[in-house]
Every structure is written in structure tokens, then in C-alpha cells.
Amino acid sequence: MFLKEECFRLGSIARLHGYKGEVSIFLDVDDPQEFKNLESVFVDIDGKLVPFFLEHIFLRNKGFAVVKFETIDTEKRATQLLKSELYLPKDLLPEKEGNDFYDFEVEGFLVIDDEFGEVGKVTQILDLKANPIIQIDSNGSEVLIPKQDDFIRDIDWDEEIIYTTTPPGLIEMYLGE
16 A cells, blocks of 8 residues: 555546546646656555556646546545545656756755845745746745746755756845845
């Protein structure tokens, strides 16, 4: 049995699709095409990850896909899964290259800026589609840095450090310095 800590959130079951148990799922990932051949997913049911096998998956627009689970064959059974979150084991994630990363991978990493020095630790990545933001806790104060290649100089995976080069004054703006 997989634990949530061993998995990543793939998306959620958004709505019914038809009356034969199909559902529309939202794939909350960078590239839904990477998951077009899914064979199974874990569905969060009452805090437990339950495996479900797929009969088929058809990708649609804007991150949506139509899915038919093997054991779900009625609208009534599919309705019970609505709004449930979907998970996959982290080892199924495609490898990222260079300074690219999955948001969950850098939570807790120390951020060190070329000009400012030690900023704080990453609390989360705010997934704003047009402009994702790295949220950092700097001794109780929030610092936000755009998640852009121009600002992320390097990542030391072994030491769990993100090295940044931010515009002058950006970090000081948050810290009142």
C-alpha cells in the first residue's frame, strides 16, 4: 500500500461523463501528454489511497481527460468518486533536466541569493499558471520569488539548496530592509 508521501498528486475527478461510469478528470500536471497511457491510479478515498485500473483514458483540452475505470460501470458508482484526488507513485514522474523540478521536490530547500545571501526555506510553490511563485519562509516573514529560469541559477540536490540571482531590492522589499 502506498502512502501519500510516496506519491504525487496527479489531479482530481471533476465530473461525470455520460451514464456508463465514465468520468472527466483534471490532470494538474505540466504536460498531460506524459500520462496518456495510464494503466492505473490511486484514488484518495477517506484519506486512503485505493488503486483503480483504467479501461481507457482519452485526453481532451486544457488538462482534462475522459477515464473509464474497470470496476465502475454505472453513473451511481462514478458519482461516489466525484471530487476525489488522484495520485501516482513519485517514481513514475518523468525525469526533469537541469534546473527544472517538480514543485514538491524543493519544499524545505534552503534558498541562497547571490546578492542577499541566505533567504530562508521553501514552504511551497504557488502554482499560478502564468507566473508560478516560490514561497519562502524567512524567519517568519514571507518572501516570494518568481519561479523563472532567469532567477534560479543552480540547484544543489545533495545539500538541498536553491541558488538564486534576483533583481536588486526584490527580497528586501518583503523583509523591509
